[in-house]
Amino acid sequence: MIESIEVLKKLQSLKNKINESERYKECRKQDVQKKKDQIEAKRILSGEKHKEKISVQKEIDRKELDLKTDEGEISKFNVKLNTIKTNKEYTALCSEIGSKKADMSILEDGILNTMSRLEIVNKEYSELTENLKHEEESLKELIKSVDADVRETDIEIEKVQNDQKKYIDVLDEDFLYHYSRLSNIKGGKAVVAVMGNVCGGCFMNITAQTLNLLMGGKELVFCQSCSRILYLEEK
Ligand SMILES: [Zn+2]
Known part of the structure; x- marks a missing residue:
């Protein structure tokens, strides 16, 4: 699970890199x-x-x-x-x-x-x-x-795209679906950290239930306010 989140974070950073290059x-x-x-x-x-x-x-x-x-x-x-x-x-x-x-x-x-x-x-x-x-x-x-x-x-973009493929290949299909869908509608910010019980995407407080799910680390957890994929930022 944690590994999958790491892959999603990596994918997100690669996508941002490509966007930056395009800009x-x-x-x-x-x-x-x-x-x-x-x-x-x-x-x-x-x-x-x-x-x-x-x-x-x-x-x-x-x-x-x-x-x-x-x-x-x-x-x-x-x-x-x-x-x-x-x-x-x-x-x-x-x-x-x-x-x-x-x-x-x-x-x-x-x-x-x-x-x-x-x-x-x-x-x-x-x-x-x-x-x-x-x-x-x-x-x-x-x-x-x-x-x-x-x-x-x-050439740089192509390199990053190849890296993206490597990460996509190891990713669960369901994860990839949620990530791609959110990434498109949330301006490339689909995976965000939770710090001090606050969602790093919309800055709203997360519920105790969401926090429990995150601590459990067994499934994808979404912010109840902005629907982004959440992960716990290690202190
Ligand atoms: Zn949020």
Whole structure:
């Protein structure tokens, strides 16, 4: 009887070991997913920066085109100046040229500002792509190390499963049935110690009758409150 309880305790500890290994594997896989998500966010950011880069460049092209148009118009005005007959017409045309030149000056300032902006955007974009490249390299390394960890953990799990089989083989079928059923519904805590007349699973007091059964050591004893399999913890 006591031997069977020892086997159940052993089985429980092996099962907990497997659960722990599974959790560890899950954690490592989540590390990879987290990194992938981070990279994806950066890739989106870099894509947006690339669009911004193109749009700023287009803005410069547009302004330069406007500037050329204005230059062309001023040349035409200058030609026209030579053919003008009246003073009034001359003054009007000069004022038109003046206002066109003022427009051009604003455009030129605008182009310079936009060029500075382009320089900043270019720098930001190349920093982002550089960082992305670096992150992708480090993801590859991470995947390699996680794959190795998972493989190693799988081998450990297999070893523990083989140990489990050895214990299951020597266990009474009835014991195994109760243990498996409880283990599944009690989160792996199917076999618990009784200490100071208290169940180690639900922390309720056990009855005198339960204690007597435990002392007798002839059968499986269950907690009347939580139904777990009990054993007396030796002091
Ligand atoms: Zn209990």
